[in-house]
Amino acid sequence: MLRDTYNRPLRDLRISVTDRCNYRCTYCMPFDEYTWIDRREILTFEEISRLATLFVGLGVEKVRLTGGEPLLRKNVDRLVAELSSIKGLREICLTTNGELLAEQIETLAAAGLRRINVSIDTLDPQKFRRMTRRGDLDRVLRGLFAAKMLGLGPLKINAVIERGVNDDDIIPLVEFSREHGFAMRFIEYMDVGNSNNWVSERMVSGKEMIERINARFPLRSRGRVDGTAPAVDYEFLDGGGDIGVIASVTEPFCGGCNRARLTADGKLVTCLFSDSGHDLKSLLRSGAGDDQILEFLRSVWWRRDDRYSEQRLEALNSPEGYQPHHHRKIEMITLGG
Numbered sequence: 001m002l003r004d005t006y007n008r009p010l011r012d013l014r015i016s017v018t019d020r021c022n023y024r025c026t027y028c029m030p031f032d033e034y035t036w037i038d039r040r041e042i043l044t045f046e047e048i049s050r051l052a053t054l055f056v057g058l059g060v061e062k063v064r065l066t067g068g069e070p071l072l073r074k075n076v077d078r079l080v081a082e083l084s085s086i087k088g089l090r091e092i093c094l095t096t097n098g099e100l101l102a103e104q105i106e107t108l109a110a111a112g113l114r115r116i117n118v119s120i121d122t123l124d125p126q127k128f129r130r131m132t133r134r135g136d137l138d139r140v141l142r143g144l145f146a147a148k149m150l151g152l153g154p155l156k157i158n159a160v161i162e163r164g165v166n167d168d169d170i171i172p173l174v175e176f177s178r179e180h181g182f183a184m185r186f187i188e189y190m191d192v193g194n195s196n197n198w199v200s201e202r203m204v205s206g207k208e209m210i211e212r213i214n215a216r217f218p219l220r221s222r223g224r225v226d227g228t229a230p231a232v233d234y235e236f237l238d239g240g241g242d243i244g245v246i247a248s249v250t251e252p253f254c255g256g257c258n259r260a261r262l263t264a265d266g267k268l269v270t271c272l273f274s275d276s277g278h279d280l281k282s283l284l285r286s287g288a289g290d291d292q293i294l295e296f297l298r299s300v301w302w303r304r305d306d307r308y309s310e311q312r313l314e315a316l317n318s319p320e321g322y323q324p325h326h327h328r329k330i331e332m333i334t335l336g337g
């Protein structure tokens with residue numbers, strides 16, 4: 001079986017279908033303009049599906065479509081349908097800001113999509129607007145409830161928590177998700193990309209989030225799904241559902257990381273904090289056969305030795321501290337969150 005330097009298998013593929021976004025979340029994409037990927041460089045659905053099929057042959061069981069904002073990619077439901085027909089692929093998931101979900105949910109569901117994460121950091125419409133700089137909370141909620149009405153699930157809500165910005169939204173988000181049967185995923189604010197001005201003081205640790213929630217709604221830990229999922233899951237003792245916490249800064253999970261990322265322009269990236277990727281698009285477009293591409297994928301994964309979040313924690317705990325700007329990273333919109 002394919003294993004990397006630290007004996008980690010390849011199980012999970014995150015595909016960025018576009019680097020464009022209709023929001024400008026302050027923690028992700030704070031500027032108005034970026035150097036966008038040229039449209040001719042963006043992988044076609046056929047190219048993505050071919051690669052996904054090869055990845056499944058190497059052990060991938062789950063694909064997540066992300067971006068940028070994946071629902072900005074025209075006819076993304078067609079990609080979902082193509083991926084749905086890949087034998088051996090157990091799950092197709094989507095992470096979206098939800099702005100365009102209400103109008104696309106029926107076609108997406110018809111194409112076979114069942115699992116959706118919608119990013120909602122606050123239930124206060126004005127604050128939502130401030131945090132996303134362009135978002136309309138009402139539209140997002142309409143999309144979320146439309147998905148629920150169609151019976152899709154599990155429906156998860158991702159919330160990035162920033163101290164002094166939306167840490168007072170933790171409990172309202174928990175109440176909302178308990179009331180409506182959604183599963184919250186609280187995410188520690190991370191130093192992704194190079195432009196979000198991350199400082200550790202603005203991060204609320206997973207431990208603190210759990211303590212705050214537990215004080216109001218007692219919880220029991222269930223650990224990580226398969227021992228490798230980014231989220232540690234907790235269930236409410238009163239049977240009111242479950243939540244997850246993704247604490248990649250304070251409790252890194254590099255040791256179990258089985259995720260690869262495919263950028264919209266066809267680069268294979270082996271860590272969320274990588275500074276570069278491996279060019280698959282040129283290989284595809286030069287007419288390479290499946291065997292040649294498989295050999296390339298294997299050789300990249302064999303050599304994979306990323307453990308960035310563990311190294312960051314070591315640096316954070318060292319006398320010199322951690323300097324996010326000393327390491328240039330690919331922007332999250334490019335490599336897919």
Ligand SMILES: C[S@@+](CC[C@H](N)C(=O)[O-])C[C@H]1O[C@@H](n2cnc3c(N)ncnc32)[C@H](O)[C@@H]1O
Pocket residue numbers: 021027028066067068069070095096097117118119158159160187188189190191192196332333336337
């Ligand atoms: C990059 S987005 C792409 C998909 C889609 N546009 C969305 O927002 O859901 C994927 C996830 O990454 C999260 N994210 C973005 N920047 C982050 C940061 N600095 N720290 C932690 N999570 C972040 C977002 O909140 C979102 O849940």
Ligand code: SF4
Pocket residue numbers: 021022023024025028029067068069097119333
């Ligand atoms: S988090 Fe998602 S919605 Fe927000 S700017 Fe990044 S890609 Fe866009």
